[in-house]
Amino acid sequence: MTEKPLASTPANGCNGSSRHLRTGVEPAGGFRVARAGFDYLIVGAGFAGSVLAERLAAGSNKRVLLIDRRPHIGGNAYDHYDDHGILVHRYGPHIFHTNSAEVAAYLSRFTKWRPYEHRVRAFVDGRLLPIPINRTTINTLYGLDLSSEEEARAWFAARAEPVPRIRTSEDVVISQVGRELYEKFFRGYTRKQWGMDPSELDKAVTARVPTRTNTDDRYFTDSFQMMPAHGFTRMFENMLDHPNIKILLNADFREVANAVRYDRLIFTGPIDEFFDYRFGKLPYRSLRFEHSTLDQENLQPVAVVNYPSEAVPHTRITEYKHLTGQVHPKTSITHEYPSADGDPYYPVPRPENAELYRKYQALADATPNVVFVGRLATYRYYNMDQVVGQALSVYARLTGTKRSHAVGDGERAAPQAAGQARVAAPAAAE
């Protein structure tokens, strides 16, 4: 995140005009925000914006206007019931996992949880095989009977190719498991996902995917792996249910900036857009989601199946009932198709893009009274828990409190969270 210390003289940070903005203007929906005046305008109602709105309102009694240009809160984590009554994720599967007890405790104030450990299969050579690659993957694929970690280690070592200096994603995988597994599991998937060959991509892209010599087939190994019992959107609703928070949807920052009075700005949108693409566009990879509902109870054995083959255009299929535990005679799924155009999802990790971002970051550092936070404002891929942690740190800095005090333990419990306890699913963990 990029943050500037907030000066004592308020400004709106965007066009240099002061807090004394035009009054009496009513943006979209006749929402009377202009006359009220706010301590903070927060742009973006995803994790970054919503955590900061909650903290500033409930923890510091600030008046917050939270806006989003989408018609809903929750950012990319937004989920909703589709036309068939099945809970689905609009922007692809979001699985919550963290090693931060603090982040888990903070979010637990707004939701109950249901235990869920994510498992993924890859469709390779006509079979569904565990990914990350583990001992079961190679035993099944090659008809082996490796029974110990030592045997599996030796098997991988015999196939791994020595790479003197690991620079690219291809180097990472080939040096661990050799060329054949690389081609079966990684090359096609990566080429589809990024529109580039792994040999052109930074090592960071596949460094996230481990290879295992045991039979653990969980996708994540974090200490806390749970899904919000009633979905992410319900959790966001509880978080934002505070009299000091006003929410304005279908509202772009540019439409609202001059129509409301506010002292300080928190921006969680794309940093290059904020500065009118002065140095050019920061490249992103996008996705097209094709949502559908099948007239059958289940499609696949796990929530996500990857399709590494370049013969099929999609990269993966998600079946949501595995994530939510919902029981329903039909099942809703999403095919994901990577694309160059569309909403910005994945920053493209190449050195020239990091350099371009640094130029925007320098501009941000020189812009008083604006805090840039979240994945789009810092041009970095973050998991949800990382964004929550980042937002809590920003709140601590803005208010001069210690990060350990910033989560506000002991403040009022969100009223709907209490109500929610009464309707929590039996499987929900406390």
Ligand SMILES: Cc1cc2nc3c(=O)[nH]c(=O)nc-3n(C[C@H](O)[C@H](O)[C@H](O)COP(=O)(O)OP(=O)(O)OC[C@H]3O[C@@H](n4cnc5c(N)ncnc54)[C@H](O)[C@@H]3O)c2cc1C
């Ligand atoms: C396909 C996919 C799958 C993912 N799966 C996982 C997962 O399984 N687990 C995990 O931990 N993380 C996952 N993530 C990452 C997760 O989505 C992010 O960590 C999280 O959404 C970041 O929150 P944010 O608030 O920074 O950004 P966002 O959620 O993107 O929120 C930013 C909001 O700002 C709004 N906005 C932007 N510009 C403007 C403007 N000018 N005016 C008004 N509003 C504006 C946008 O509409 C958006 O709603 C996934 C991401 C993707 C793309």
